[in-house]
Amino acid sequence: MSDVSSKARWVDACGVDDIPFRGSRRIVEGDLTIGLFKTMDGNIYAIDNKCPHKNGPLSEGIVHDTSVTCPLHSWVFDLKTGQARGADDGCVKTFEVDRRDGRVWVKVAG
Amino acid sequence: MAPGRALETLFDSHPDMYEVTIFNAEPRVNYNRIMLSPVLSGESSFEDIIIHGDEWYAENNVTLHRGEMVTEIDRKAKTVTGASGIVENFDKLIIATGSNPFIIPMPGHKLPGVIAYRDLDDVDLMLAAAKKGGRAVVIGGGLLGLEAAAGLKLRGMDVTVLHLMPTLMERQLDPAAGYMLEKELSGRGIDIRCEANTKEIYGEGKVEGVRLDDGADIEASLVVMAVGIRPSLQLAKDAGLETDRGIQVDEQMQTSDPDVYAVGECVEFEGNCYGLVAPLYEQARVCAAALTGNKESAFEHAEVSTKLKVTGVDLFSAGDFADGHGREEIVFRDAARGIYKRLVLEGDRLIGAVLYGETSDGSWFFSKIKEGAEVPADERSTLIFGQSYAGGGSLDPLAAVAALPDDAEICGCNGISKGQILQSIEKEGLTDLAGVRSCTKASSSCGTCTGLVESLLALQLGDAFAAPSKTTVCGCSDLGHDEVRRLIVSQKMKSIPEVMQSLEWKTSCGCAKCRPALNYYLVASWPGEYVDDGQSRFINERVHANIQKDGTYSVVPRAWGGMTTSAELRAVADVVDKFNIPAVKYTGGQRIDMLGVKKEDLPAVWADLNAAGMVSGHAYGKSLRTVKTCVGSDWCRFGTQDSTGLGIKLEKLMWGAWTPHKVKLAVSGCPRNCSEATCKDIGVICVDSGYEIHFAGAAGMEILGTEVLCKVATEDEALEYCMALLQLYREQGFYLERIYKWAKRVSHDKVREQIVEDAEKRAALKERFMYSQSFAQDDPWEARASGRVDAHEFNVLEPAE
Numbered sequence: 046m047s048d049v050s051s052k053a054r055w056v057d058a059c060g061v062d063d064i065p066f067r068g069s070r071r072i073v074e075g076d077l078t079i080g081l082f083k084t085m086d087g088n089i090y091a092i093d094n095k096c097p098h099k100n101g102p103l104s105e106g107i108v109h110d111t112s113v114t115c116p117l118h119s120w121v122f123d124l125k126t127g128q129a130r131g132a133d134d135g136c137v138k139t140f141e142v143d144r145r146d147g148r149v150w151v152k153v154a155g
Numbered sequence: 156m157a158p159g160r161a162l163e164t165l166f167d168s169h170p171d172m173y174e175v176t177i178f179n180a181e182p183r184v185n186y187n188r189i190m191l192s193p194v195l196s197g198e199s200s201f202e203d204i205i206i207h208g209d210e211w212y213a214e215n216n217v218t219l220h221r222g223e224m225v226t227e228i229d230r231k232a233k234t235v236t237g238a239s240g241i242v243e244n245f246d247k248l249i250i251a252t253g254s255n256p257f258i259i260p261m262p263g264h265k266l267p268g269v270i271a272y273r274d275l276d277d278v279d280l281m282l283a284a285a286k287k288g289g290r291a292v293v294i295g296g297g298l299l300g301l302e303a304a305a306g307l308k309l310r311g312m313d314v315t316v317l318h319l320m321p322t323l324m325e326r327q328l329d330p331a332a333g334y335m336l337e338k339e340l341s342g343r344g345i346d347i348r349c350e351a352n353t354k355e356i357y358g359e360g361k362v363e364g365v366r367l368d369d370g371a372d373i374e375a376s377l378v379v380m381a382v383g384i385r386p387s388l389q390l391a392k393d394a395g396l397e398t399d400r401g402i403q404v405d406e407q408m409q410t411s412d413p414d415v416y417a418v419g420e421c422v423e424f425e426g427n428c429y430g431l432v433a434p435l436y437e438q439a440r441v442c443a444a445a446l447t448g449n450k451e452s453a454f455e456h457a458e459v460s461t462k463l464k465v466t467g468v469d470l471f472s473a474g475d476f477a478d479g480h481g482r483e484e485i486v487f488r489d490a491a492r493g494i495y496k497r498l499v500l501e502g503d504r505l506i507g508a509v510l511y512g513e514t515s516d517g518s519w520f521f522s523k524i525k526e527g528a529e530v531p532a533d534e535r536s537t538l539i540f541g542q543s544y545a546g547g548g549s550l551d552p553l554a555a556v557a558a559l560p561d562d563a564e565i566c567g568c569n570g571i572s573k574g575q576i577l578q579s580i581e582k583e584g585l586t587d588l589a590g591v592r593s594c595t596k597a598s599s600s601c602g603t604c605t606g607l608v609e610s611l612l613a614l615q616l617g618d619a620f621a622a623p624s625k626t627t628v629c630g631c632s633d634l635g636h637d638e639v640r641r642l643i644v645s646q647k648m649k650s651i652p653e654v655m656q657s658l659e660w661k662t663s664c665g666c667a668k669c670r671p672a673l674n675y676y677l678v679a680s681w682p683g684e685y686v687d688d689g690q691s692r693f694i695n696e697r698v699h700a701n702i703q704k705d706g707t708y709s710v711v712p713r714a715w716g717g718m719t720t721s722a723e724l725r726a727v728a729d730v731v732d733k734f735n736i737p738a739v740k741y742t743g744g745q746r747i748d749m750l751g752v753k754k755e756d757l758p759a760v761w762a763d764l765n766a767a768g769m770v771s772g773h774a775y776g777k778s779l780r781t782v783k784t785c786v787g788s789d790w791c792r793f794g795t796q797d798s799t800g801l802g803i804k805l806e807k808l809m810w811g812a813w814t815p816h817k818v819k820l821a822v823s824g825c826p827r828n829c830s831e832a833t834c835k836d837i838g839v840i841c842v843d844s845g846y847e848i849h850f851a852g853a854a855g856m857e858i859l860g861t862e863v864l865c866k867v868a869t870e871d872e873a874l875e876y877c878m879a880l881l882q883l884y885r886e887q888g889f890y891l892e893r894i895y896k897w898a899k900r901v902s903h904d905k906v907r908e909q910i911v912e913d914a915e916k917r918a919a920l921k922e923r924f925m926y927s928q929s930f931a932q933d934d935p936w937e938a939r940a941s942g943r944v945d946a947h948e949f950n951v952l953e954p955a956e
Contacts, residue, residue: 057955063947067664072952081952085664102706105694107667114667116694116702121667144887148955 055143055150064089064149069104069113074153077142080104081149084111090106090124091140091151098135157419157435158251159185159207164443166215172447175217176243178235180252181274182222184208188274188433189568189600192465195278195306198638198643209718228394230412247414247446250391250402251502254384254420254430259294263356263365269378272303281379285310289376292316292365294353295471296323298463300381301340305465307344307379310636315373316340317351317365319382325460327472331486332495332511339468339493386421386428401428406453408442420444424454431459432568432600460521460567462514471517474524475499476507487539496539503529505538509740515555516541518607522563556610565607568600576608580615587620588612628890629659629668636672636889643676651677651688665691672890675777678813679885682927689945695775698948699935700757708757709750710736711774712764713810716784716802716822717745726767730760744781744819746772758949761936770934773810777891780819781832781880787824796841798824801870805839805877812924815888815897818881833861836894837877842866846873850880850906851898859895862903865911879910879917882924 055101056074064070064083072079074120080094080103090111094103101117111124121130122137129135162175163460177184193199212219223237228248236242250557256271258264270280284291293304308314316323321339322333337347354368356378364374386401397403397411399601401423408416418438420430429435437454444452460473478484489495494512495634498505498520504527508520518540523530530538536871540557559565561574562945579585579594591608592599598608612620630635639658648654651673655665670691677685689697700708712727727747729737738750752760761771773780782805787798802822809820813891821832822839831854832838838849838861845868864880867873883906888897898906909916937946 059952059955063952065690065947068947070947070952072954074954098705099704100703105207105698105702105706107670107693108690109666109670110662119667119706 053154054151055152058149058151071104071128082108089142089149091142092127093138107145157439158249160436160439161443169447178220178237180224180227192276192302192306196309250417251419252387252421255387257383257385258380259357266358266362268362270378272299272381284377285312291377293379294377295381303379304345315346317353318349321349327842329476329509332509334611335495335511359882407445408438416442427456433459433570436569436929469514471510471514473521476509485539553610557614563604566597566604567931569596571595571597576611577615580790601897631662631665631669640676649681683930699771701775707751710752711746711748711770711772713772714746715806716782716799730763745783758940762940765937771936777816779809779812780815780817783821785824785829794824795843798822798841814885816893848876851895853895875921879920882920
């Protein structure tokens with residue numbers, strides 16, 4: 046098994062202002078779509094855009110507090126941990142985010 | 156209110172003993188006067204505070220003379236004469252003339268714009284004045300005056316309160332609590348002046364201001380005098396009954412004439428007059444018993460407690476809390492939290508309590524005051540910490556209620572104890588608040604004990620009690636949809652953050668349930684002013700297409716009334732080919748649906764459809780969806796009217812309107828009903844003589860035939876009625892409540908009353924709808940296809956690297 050971290054690289058995804066407050070954008074990296082989310086207080090999070098329930102595109106959901114509600118069946122995910130909230134059981138992968146000079150950088154594997 | 160209660164009690168025990176006639180000087184039914192302040196502030200409507208609707212009078216065979224003041228009682232002939240000459244005989248008579256507001260006879264007190272605060276007419280006058288804006292002066296800083304001031308302030312007026320005494324509400328509050336109240340109200344922008352002696356009211360032909368005896372001059376367009384009430388006893392006096400401050404009654408509420416009783420604020424009993432509801436309801440109970448020949452129940456003078464009905468001000472007082480020889484006080488203050496509590500003891504007994512900022516122990520203290528029981532020396536030092544401390548228990552509200560003795564009073568207005576409530580829950584098998592209200596009256600008057608009653612239900616029923624009967628908007632708030640809607644309008648809240656702050660949302664920015672609801676309420680309340688918050692809309696309404704299970708979208712262009720043309724069909728065919736759209740289908744609403752469109756393609760698809768003259772069909776929104784039609788008199792041999800034309804007109808008027816939930820219409824050209832109008836939200840069936848308008852059907856999770864709204868003769872009327880109906884739903888419906896659910900909640904008759912019977916209201920609704928539509932009818936596809944709006948929605952980001 047190869048060391049994931051050695052293959053990891055940072056991607057310059059977009060400008061900080063490209064993501065609306067309480068909104069989202071998405072980037073495609075090979076087979077993977079990553080949702081980028083900006084909360085009310087301006088923090089930015091990146092998670093796997095695919096809901097583990099029925100593959101709903103999370104970037105299309107409503108952003109509230111530090112969570113997003115999936116547009117298909119209303120599962121709610123914590124943007125910090127990727128964990129589903131409430132009664133639903135599931136988790137999406139989270140990605141490290143860094144802001145450099147007004148740009149949003151995301152650490153992706155591979 | 157008191158005579159209404161007396162009759163209720165009477166009808167309960169002896170339904171057929173008397174034939175009852177009521178003379179009411181006010182032109183309306185019996186309503187809950189205590190709740191006028193929430194009506195003034197906009198937190199309730201008049202309908203909410205009606206105690207006896209028309210059906211109650213009918214059911215109990217009561218004749219009601221509305222707006223008919225009694226001018227004469229002839230005790231010898233046993234008749235009563237009304238102002239317009241109506242004469243009625245009586246065997247027994249109840250006088251309940253209430254009280255008159257005291258108007259200080261200062262110069263200018265008769266000028267138009269000087270009013271009292273007593274009944275709904277006064278509230279209407281205040282609301283009319285508030286609409287014009289300007290400053291209101293309230294003379295009198297007592298309970299009523301402050302409720303009026305707070306209400307007027309919420310309605311947008313500048314408000315000054317003039318109070319003769321050094322501190323507010325000095326009869327119910329001690330100076331410390333009065334000061335805290337003053338600070339709180341000043342903080343809300345109400346100008347409060349104590350020790351202010353009004354010298355005169357001035358103005359030419361109407362109020363222009365007031366002058367104080369220290370020379371100060373305050374301009375005002377409205378003066379509310381709330382300096383006290385006097386029992387209204389002229390009628391009784393003229394009839395030769397014994398009166399002093401009020402109409403003299405004995406402990407059975409009998410006046411000096413054994414066939415004449417009196418209850419309410421007009422009464423004097425052992426030197427006391429009453430203005431708070433609890434003793435008045437007790438009088439009503441005693442009077443009803445006396446009318447049935449039961450002499451055992453007797454009215455007794457008792458202590459009363461007071462609460463101020465100003466949202467956000469928690470204030471409670473009971474008993475006697477003046478300083479005095481041989482009295483001791485216990486005081487607790489927490490400045491940071493704005494809490495003040497003071498207990499007054501005489502000897503070993505608690506005789507008075509004032510609570511400000513935190514009043515949950517109010518009823519516990521009040522029951523101790525009424526019991527007059529000794530407070531043991533070792534409990535004295537902890538008494539002020541209240542019941543939960545005394546019980547050594549936790550602050551769990553359920554435990555606190557469980558610890559109350561059975562005779563503890565829960566509902567102060569109606570004098571209902573914990574034991575009575577628990578008993579009726581068990582005996583009558585009650586399971587909810589509404590049940591307790593109708594069986595015991597508890598929490599049915601001012602409503603401040605609702606939480607306690609719910610706790611009792613939970614206590615008695617355990618898990619069987621289905622939480623509060625009120626459905627809150629979501630977990631972010633304790634308020635229901637109705638309250639949120641009303642407060643948004645009455646307090647003129649115009650943004651989601653403002654609503655969340657003012658209404659004390661429990662989360663920082665709401666959730667996926669409440670944000671779309673709030674966004675809709677604001678859109679519907681402030682057309683042209685509120686800026687739509689896209690981030691608070693569900694994805695479908697944000698990108699104006701329907702998300703599918705694989706993340707692609709479906710696109711449904713509008714086809715007015717279900718009609719289309721060869722050019723439109725050709726354009727659709729071209730779009731399907733150009734964008735490789737995998738599926739095309741006809742919907743149940745006579746539209747073409749293109750399924751499987753990639754999100755990135757949406758703007759280009761729309762551009763092509765726009766070019767052929769097609770606009771968004773809003774098949775994705777809580778909005779006007781479709782108007783389905785049959786071909787009507789154009790083609791059909793049975794068609795009676797131009798159903799297609801009417802459908803197109805309706806759709807052109809209504810498209811773009813946001814609604815609480817989706818809205819689907821249909822117009823059928825004859826009663827054969829080929830467009831299935833009788834299961835739609837709104838349906839029209841054309842007949843030879845005109846148009847039958849239907850509403851509140853359903854054909855989804857529930858199947859429900861429509862109800863007939865009315866029949867009209869002309870197409871113009873049909874359009875007006877349909878628009879008024881849709882607007883009423885837009886203004887009253889809860890978010891995600893279909894028309895049939897809304898109509899069921901408010902009752903179909905209430906809808907008919909407002910649309911069919913009230914021409915003025917119908918016209919106003921239509922007017923508001925048209926105004927709102929003037930901002931709503933921009934094609935959202937065009938705005939996005941051109942890249943002007945929300946471009947970020949449709950692009951995948953290209954990493955820069």
